[in-house]
Amino acid sequence: MHPIIHHPTVFKFGFLELTGFGLAVLMAFVIAQIVCQREFWRRGQNAEAEAMPDIVLAALIGTLVGAKTYYVALTGDPSAFFSRGGFVFWGGFIGAVALCYATIKYKKLSFLKIADVCGIGIAAGYAVGRTGCWAVGDDYGRPFNGFFATQFPEGAPPSTAAVMSQQFGVQFPAGTNMSDVIAVYPTQLYETLMGFVMFAILWRFRKHANLPGWLFGMYCIVAGIERFIVEFFRAKDDRLVMGFSTAQIIGIAILTIGVVLVAARTKRSGPLATA
Structure with missing residues (x-):
């Protein structure tokens, strides 16, 4: 089977020059805003719908700053702030939530009401945004020769044996030509697919009858599970506790927060809560 x-x-x-990554990130935020605004209008929450452009702008700034800050902290290289790569999802997620929280409080709106809907938008945006990782050729996986195995000769960075060995700690047999381009798991496509699954699950439960914040808790659960799974296939060199990566540990923490939110905001019966 020949690799892609x-x-x-x-x-x-x-x-x-417009890169596929830049276009995907732009469309991710556009789609997230459309999904959120339409759901707020369906719920009759017009004030929240009208606030979405400012909240999305806060999410964009928080994502860029948070993702870069996380990457710099992870690599210890301050110059990475000015590179084109190095946007880490969990860092962006934390930065976006923090700045969105400040924006929502400034507008005197309910954070949980907005977060409840934004979880759906984040999942939709995530699925679209991950296509940008495929477009630019980063965030790929470990060596793989099966179905959909892909070589990234112009990736960011290229999937050569030298890069895989030096940056991701992959060990190759003696005599391997370090300039060879290695076929790997196309984890960007896995994440895109799982992003759509996350969106479908959250969309299915958007008419839930629980308290505000319940659906955001569901988002945290499915996002934590998604990240935990895909990290087993990613090319990474930050395996910490019991072979788990930093992203998996954060994913477990996010999942735990989600479980607590779902348990705390569950209401057994009644119409969609507005409190």
Whole structure:
């Protein structure tokens, strides 16, 4: 079975260059805003719907700053702030939640009401945003030769034996040519698919009859599970406790928060709560 040979997606308009990653991130936030606003309108929460442009802007800034800060802390390289790569999801998630919380409180709105709907939008945006990782060729997996195995000769970084060995701690047999491009798991596609599954689950429960925040708790649960699973296939060099990566440990923490939220905000009967 021959591996897929991946090349980055780039759109050029004269002197302007738009990468597939940049386009995917842009569309992720656009789709998240559309999903959230429509759900708020369906619920009759017009004030929350009207606040979404400001909240999405806060999420965008928080995501960029948080993702880069997390990456710099992880690598210990301050110059990474100015590189094109190095956007880590959990760092972006934490940064976005923090800045969105401040924005929502400034507008004197309910954080849990908004978070309840935003979980759906985040899942939709995540599924779209992960296509950008595929487009640019980063966040790929460990060596793999099965179905959909992919080589990233122009990835960020390329999936060569040298990169896999030096940056991700992958061990190769003696005599391996370090310039060889290695076929790997296309984990970006796995995450895109699981993102759509997360969205479908949350969309299915959007008319729940529990207290505000319950659905955001569900998001935390499915997001924690998704990240925990995919990390087993990712090319990583930060395995810490019992072979789990930093992202898996954070995923377990997010999942735990979700379980607590779901338990605390569950209401046994009655219409959709508005308190």
